[in-house]
Amino acid sequence: xxxxxxxxxxxxxxxxxxxxxxxxxxxxxxxxxxxxxxxxxxxxxxxxxxxxxxxxxxxxxxxxxxxxxxxxxxxxxxxxxxxxxxxxxxxxxxxxxxxxxxxxxxxxxxxxxxxxxxxxxxxxxxxxxxxxxxxxxxxxxxxxxxxxxxxxxxxxxxxxxxxxxxxxxxxxxxxxxxxxxxxxxxxxxxxxxxxxxxxxxxxxxxxxxxxxxxxxxxxxxxxxxxxxxxxxxxxxxxxxxxxxxxxxxxxxxxxxxxx
Amino acid sequence: xxxxxxxxxxxxxxxxxxxxxxxxxxxxxxxxxxxxxxxxxxxxxxxxxxxxxxxxxxxxxxxxxxxxxxxxxxxxxxxxxxxxxxxxxxxxxxxxxxxxxxxxxxxxxxxxxxxxxxxxxxxxxxxxxxxxxxxxxxxxxxxxxxxxxxxxxxxxxxxxxxxxxxxxxxxxxxxxxxxxxxxxxxxxxxxxxxxxxxxxxxxxxxxxxxxxxxxxxxxxxxxxxxxxxxxxxxxxxxxxxxxxxxxxxxxxxxxxxxxxxxxxxxxxxxxxxxxxxxxxxxxxxxxxxxxxxxxxxxxxxxxxxxxxxxxxxxxxxxxxxxxxxxxxxxxxxxxxxxxxxxxxxxxxxxxxxxxxxx
Numbered sequence: 160x161x162x163x164x165x166x167x168x169x170x171x172x173x174x175x176x177x178x179x180x181x182x183x184x185x186x187x188x189x190x191x192x193x194x195x196x197x198x199x200x201x202x203x204x205x206x207x208x209x210x211x212x213x214x215x216x217x218x219x220x221x222x223x224x225x226x227x228x229x230x231x232x233x234x235x236x237x238x239x240x241x242x243x244x245x246x247x248x249x250x251x252x253x254x255x256x257x258x259x260x261x262x263x264x265x266x267x268x269x270x271x272x273x274x275x276x277x278x279x280x281x282x283x284x285x286x287x288x289x290x291x292x293x294x295x296x297x298x299x300x301x302x303x304x305x306x307x308x309x310x311x312x313x314x315x316x317x318x319x320x321x322x323x324x325x326x327x328x329x330x331x332x333x334x335x336x337x338x339x340x341x342x343x344x345x346x347x348x349x350x351x352x353x354x355x356x357x358x359x360x361x362x363x364x365x366x367x368x369x370x371x372x373x374x375x376x377x378x379x380x381x382x383x384x385x386x387x388x389x390x391x392x393x394x395x396x397x398x399x400x401x402x403x404x405x406x407x408x409x410x411x412x413x414x415x416x417x418x
Numbered sequence: 419x420x421x422x423x424x425x426x427x428x429x430x431x432x433x434x435x436x437x438x439x440x441x442x443x444x445x446x447x448x449x450x451x452x453x454x455x456x457x458x459x460x461x462x463x464x465x466x467x468x469x470x471x472x473x474x475x476x477x478x479x480x481x482x483x484x485x486x487x488x489x490x491x492x493x494x495x496x497x498x499x500x501x502x503x504x505x506x507x508x509x510x511x512x513x514x515x516x517x518x519x520x521x522x523x524x525x526x527x528x529x530x531x532x533x534x535x536x537x538x539x540x541x542x543x544x545x546x547x548x549x550x551x552x553x554x555x556x557x558x559x560x561x562x563x564x565x566x567x568x569x570x571x572x573x574x575x576x577x578x579x580x581x582x583x584x585x586x587x588x589x590x591x592x593x594x595x596x597x598x599x600x601x602x603x604x605x606x607x608x609x610x611x612x613x614x615x616x617x618x619x620x621x622x623x624x625x626x627x628x629x630x631x632x633x634x635x636x637x638x639x640x641x642x643x644x645x646x647x648x649x650x651x652x653x654x655x656x657x658x659x660x661x662x663x664x665x666x667x668x669x670x671x672x673x674x675x676x677x678x679x680x681x682x683x684x685x686x687x688x689x690x691x692x693x694x695x696x697x698x699x700x701x702x703x704x705x706x707x708x709x710x711x712x713x714x715x716x717x718x719x720x721x722x723x724x725x726x727x728x729x730x731x732x733x734x735x736x737x738x739x740x741x742x743x744x745x746x747x748x749x750x751x752x753x754x755x756x757x758x759x760x761x762x763x764x765x766x767x768x769x770x771x772x773x774x775x776x
Contacts (some may be wrong), residue, residue: 209667233673240668246529247663247718257661261673266654268721293717313672 160185160348161206161317165215168205176200177372183350185316188343190359190380191352193369194392197350202369203321206350207238207363219317226258233261237310238322242303242327248293251286251305252277258312284338300331307338318342320351324358336362356384356397356408368392381406390414427585451716455729459511462733466507466740467499474499505635510739511732512638512645513630513694514704519724519732520687521705522712523652526663527683528588531713532768535691538591538684539598540653543572544695546602549609549622554617562637562696572598573684587666598773623691628701628753630739641693648690649728655679656721701735701753703760708734710767 166179175198183189193199206208206217208224219225220233237258245254254361256277263269268366281287284304289297294305303323310318324332324341340362353359358364360380368375368383370392376383381399389397389408396411468474473497474482481487482499491635520535536542547568551561579594580587613619658679661669669676694701711734712727735752738759742752 204667207667207671209670229670229675230673233671236671238668238671240665243665245530245664247526248712249660249663249718253660253719254664257664257672258662260657265658265675265679269657309672 160220161186161350162218162221163206164218165204166205166217166371167214168201168210168212171202174213175372176205179372181367181374181377183312183317183348183388184341185348186346188339188349188362188364190366191350191355192356192359192366192384192392195373197369198372199369200321203319203352207236207319208232209238215322230261232314233315235315236317236319236395237313237315239303239306239310239318239323239327241321242306245294245302248295249382250290251292251294251297251301252281252290254294254305255280255308255312258309258314261313277308277312280311282303283311284308298328298331300335302406303327303331303335304338307342315348316386317348320349322352322357324353332358341403356389356399359384359397360406360408367414374394384408402408421552452722452725452729455726455733459729459732459736462736463507463511466510466736467503467739469500469744470503472498501635505638506630506739506743508642508698509630509633509638509737510643510736513698513701514708514731514733515699515728516645516694516731517650517692517701517704518712518734519649519652519706519728520691521707522720522727523655523659523683523687523708523724524705525658526718526723527680528592529663529665531710532764533592534708535687536599536702538576538595538688539572539602539701539704540569540688540691541601541695542602542606544569544692545626545700546572546606546609548625548695548699549613551604552611552621552625553613553618565696566692568602569695570688572602573688575601577684626753627751627757629698629742629749629751630698631743631749633697637697641697644694645690648686649695651686651730652683653724655683656719656724659683659720659724663718692706699751699753701756703756703764704731704735707756707760707763707767710763725754734770 161183163179163181167174168178169175179202191199201210205212206224208217208227208229212384213226215383219227219232224232224236232354252274256273258280259269259273263273278287278290281290284307286297286304286308289296289301289305297305298404307318307323320339324335329337333388336358339351343364351363363380365378366380367377368385368388375392376385376388384399386398389395394414394416396414397408398411399406400409434776460730464476464479467479468476478487478495482496485496487495511604517535521533524533524535524537525531544565547564547566548561550568551564554560554564573595576591576594576598579597580591582590610619610622615624658669658674661672662676662679666676691705708731709723709727712723712730714732716722716726735756737757739752742750742755
């Protein structure tokens with residue numbers, strides 16, 4: 160459903176992405192991994208149509224995303240940003256209801272139907288009881304769930320998530336990864352960035368390793384994340400190990416700096 | 419209110435009885451609370467019309483408004499109400515509404531509850547314009563045109579500076595406003611320095627304190643039209659402002675035409691803020707204080723907050739103006755009073771910064 164072809168992008172004179180190619184099938188869950196500054200955020204913003212490509216293009220179901228009106232794109236692609244505090248205490252249900260924006264005219268008021276849809280989405284992510292609480296007064300994990308509910312309300316097919324577990328505690332990280340998994344099992348396409356190889360192993364069908372603005376590897380998590388690549392990406396000697404049913408990533412030590 | 423929300427029992431949809439369901443029912447009807455403020459505003463207006471050196475009773479007032487007074491005093495009372503008090507009351511309401519609505523809209527747009535309508539330099543530009551008008555001509559219409567023109571120009575400069583770089587558009591816009599405002603403040607000092615110290619300078623200083631003593635009926639009626647339109651435009655964008663208050667990227671990915679909405683809000687807010695200076699000089703702190711009061715009453719949802727800010731802004735400035743014209747033997751410039759009320763309020767409001775708003 161999503162094709163990225165020879166994508167170049169950057170800011171002013173700094174080129175950040177140098178010819179990215181990959182595609183994502185409907186229903187896949189893809190994790191984007193790479194060190195700080197490798198271009199993950201720029202890639203996400205370009206996928207979302209928020210940042211212009213300087214060359215190449217991103218196509219959604221065969222259509223270039225760059226020329227798509229914001230509203231039409233918003234009905235297909237939802238952005239779930241890193242969890243943030245927000246400046247104002249909008250009620251959780253109102254934040255979720257904003258997902259109805261692309262389905263309504265700019266001046267058209269929301270109706271009881273819209274509210275119903277928002278409440279169902281909150282129910283689906285398990286926070287229906289927080290509907291009336293101010294967004295600023297619920298926990299980080301609950302705020303992230305609210306933003307996911309908003310994406311569900313948006314009724315988008317592709318979810319683009321920027322480090323969805325960032326800043327969450329151990330249990331909430333797992334809860335969120337499980338939710339992401341179940342969303343992709345229900346047929347949604349998910350692209351998430353993450354800093355944790357383990358999270359890619361746990362919840363992604365496929366990983367794309369991003370290194371200095373280029374795709375270093377693209378494939379099933381266990382095959383793509385080789386010790387050599389992890390060492391080049393992060394400067395860490397790490398290996399994948401089987402523990403029971405699961406494969407985990409074990410960091411051994413910092414790799415020797417390259418000569 | 420927060421207490422009540424916290425205590426609310428979980429998910430009780432579709433049950434018409436009991437407190438939790440009542441909370442839901444009330445909060446669903448989002449237009450209810452600003453609508454309740456409207457009669458309060460009308461009441462405050464009627465009350466203010468009766469106040470003055472020549473006190474009126476409410477009955478007399480309504481007769482005068484409807485043109486039903488007979489007898490000797492009829493002309494006197496009806497002139498007093500229609501020509502003197504009503505224009506001033508309308509001016510106070512319009513200025514209060516405009517400043518409060520601009521402030522509320524800017525606070526959401528800049529995702530910062532501490533910004534005020536002057537953040538992009540409109541008030542500094544308009545003050546400079548008014549001062550230039552007074553020194554250069556002294557004709558009232560020139561003063562007003564200059565105030566309006568330079569207010570708009572100051573924001574234009576802020577927008578140009580803000581466009582230098584594409585990233586961090588909002589912070590650059592605020593910095594552009596600071597630069598533009600500082601520039602026009604410096605120019606204002608130049609004008610004050612060269613102004614005739616016996617005639618022009620006191621006029622400028624008095625203008626900068628803000629006053630509704632000189633408003634006339636024709637100006638108020640003429641300016642009321644663009645002010646009401648500007649307020650209406652901002653109020654109609656309440657939902658878009660909610661999305662904008664989550665940040666530019668999120669708003670755009672929700673399909674909101676962020677740049678168009680932002681520019682519309684800036685233009686409308688600048689227009690109505692500049693017109694408040696044209697009408698009554700510099701009246702500060704209203705745009706900061708009133709949205710806070712409104713948020714405490716109705717929460718941060720701009721669909722409700724903007725109309726509520728308008729109502730409360732009107733009532734607030736009306737009451738302050740009543741104090742300004744009646745409480746002391748000499749009229750106190752209203753801008754001094756709004757500052758004396760607003761600054762301590764601002765200090766108090768800072769306490770809430772960490773807790774989140776509304």
